[in-house]
Amino acid sequence: QLMMFPYPSAEGLHVGNVFAFVGNDIHGRFQRLRGCQVFEPIGFDAFGIHSENYALKVNTHPGTLIPNNIVRFRQQLRRVGLMVNWDHELSTTDPRYYKWTQWIFVKLFEAGLVERKRAPVNWCPECKTVLANEQVINGNCERHPDTPVHQRFLEQWFFKITAFAQRLLDNLDWIDWSESTRAMQRNWIGRSEGAELIFETPTDHRISVFTTRPDTVFGATYLVLAPEHPFVERLTTREQRPAIQEYRRASAAKDLVSRKVGSKEKTGVFTGSYARNPATDESIPIWVADYVLMEYGTGAIMAVPAHDERDFEFATQFDLPIQQVVRATEGETVLPYEGWDAVLINSGQFDNLPCVEAVPAITQWLKEKGLGEVRLQYRIHDWCVSRQRYWGPPIPIIYCDACGTVPVPEQDLPVTLPFIEDFRPDASGVSPLARHKDWFVVPCPQCGRPGRRETDVSDTFLDSSWYFLRYPSTDFDDKPFDRTRTAKWLPVDCYIGGNEHAVLHLLYARFINMALHDLGYLDFEEPFRQFRAHGTIVKDGAKMSKSRGNVVIPDKFIAEWGADTFRVYLMFLGPYQEGGDFRDEGIVGVRRFLDKVWSLVGQADASLDATAFPDALRKLHQTIRKVTVDTAELRYNTAIAAMMEYVNVLRSPAVLGDGDDVQVPTSLLAPLIVMLSPYAPHFSEECWERLGNTRSIFLAAWPTYDESVAQEDTVELVVQVNGKVRGRVLVPTGLAEEEAVRRAMADDGVRRAIRERRVKKVVSVPDRLVNLVV
């Protein structure tokens, strides 16, 4: 049972955290009561920009801030009543933990899965560090929604997550995860099937382009290169040089935002050169335009204006030829036409071939000419893990003039993060640690000559990408995770968390796990067998945020209503996997429910026999059935409703009799208290004691139900005439069709509805309804 560990913010736990944790805790307690061994650990994701920025803001040091926050969090978590195993608590800032974060970096480095390269990266001017693509939201920094990210060319460390793209995608088919989360990951990985085609130039350049529509190659009337494409320089003719240079300068000056999110107005410049269309052999012009991105595909495209919206717009704007090569099978073909339900035209021997068949046919044909190849393309990029900040694990690398880039040997780990006063980042593109020569100058571990430490720290998401592997083994200092412990507790059976990490934490964790598996450290590829995304708690229809001032702090509610009432209320609010709007009005209903249970406990009588109350007993078994199934499936709101219904039944005079001092058989009450205990642990424990038990309720067993007891002996059969309800008849369960129909026809209301008409057809569903068609 795993919950996403929290970032220990100064504000403390908020309702969203509590909602997530309680839902998790209920499931964990439920599984324990059902006889499973449950390990419910907790930890703190305490490194990272978030903490550091906050420390800067309140003018303190994260090293003193974080421990205080953690103390507060522990208190709050205790108050909520989580069944947490505190012996295995961890913090990512603990050198005993981040030693192994660094170890993972070294192991991946040794396996060739880490590389340092100079690349265009996302730079947040506010955080003064680079960010991974996953941390850029709408062109803005994840932490600063109003701060556009700039593009900078810097030397950075990258994890080769792209090498795992296909496996990360394939495994999504079988892991038991919320559909929404899987869809987001598929989207992010972004696989496209297509072809790589070669366009040759008279100057012997082979320009390769990626296309998902090789079937339209006969309609490629020009090529476009990204401004950064390496061939641009050489393909530009003398006359076009000034224009091209000016254009490249202009697009280099634009940051990623104005280029990607800004105006979609097409711009571009002709290079003066031509290439040969491999299908038609015609000579087509080569342009440079920034609507083609260097980071995707080959950084060059074949433009088919008749069948691509963007190419069409560009061609119209610059008066380039538009050649239709596809005709829709049905209806008129309006250009640009991008549909697949079509056949080829103006395509030589491929005319009349359906597009779907033309893709492999044309790819094969060009392949035979040496000018084409089937190609898969992924949208996902390598994971940039360097951060030019202070509050993180230093990247365990030493640069040596003689030996080059050397990883820190395992026996020298961890590379401890030094305590420095001036941890403020600057715009230079290097970490604050680079200002501390006494720290970064170290002997090279290989040759012993003076070397220089890497001064960047790693991304917080690296810390959190393996914490679940550490939990069972927190007491081992000589290894990241113990084999026996890992075999016992991992992979995680049930992981519940927010969907905001679908392409961040959840993707990185899968990648790290997969890499460690390949290196032989783990026996499983996928870390989380089951993952369920819980919903979001909003306030007044809007996401809670400090800037909106609508953050709900749980402490006040817990103080006023008690932790259990608050727990049950949050779970009763709506479907757990959808979340809901936090309003305080409904909480009183939950309190009333618990009060009713309390008074029933006061009326308990162990000497009474439950079989004397068959209706209540039946309802009990029905309730056990429903609560068991619903709790297992995280449908907490309906499980609670079922328990409320049962309490209403127990309280109704018809069931237990009238009078002032009616007693309830303990055997009708005890199972309810057990079912309630995952939801309201403190309250149930006390009820349990009042019922005369001396051992904890959590040592009790989850009640089982008997289908034959739950079974109703009479059912109300609905009688419809022409599909409209006209009457109901009470019949014994399992009544034969003939007899049921006979009784249905005898009903007054039914007779009135039929009148003189003849019944033409009878539809009968046993124990449910009879429909008479006249």
Added chain:
RNA sequence: GCCCGGGUGGCGAAAUGGGCAGACGCAAGGGACUUAAAAUCCCUUGGGGCUAAGUCCCCGUGCGGGUUCGAAUCCCGCCCCGGGCACCA
């Protein structure tokens, strides 16, 4: 534009291998208890109509069609809201 969710009373929501729409709870109204209030308990509560009485009638699950004896549920075409991706070739 593409991909996931979702749209049901005054409100949060139940009910989807098609079979009583609105369980459970909130709010509201009425009543009991009380000097009074709180708390508690009981009753009513989707809209409209008819009645002396209801085992009465009609309408109703975002909109328009369809399939079916029967659709909140399945199919086709739309609209709206939330989330993700997006000049991705």
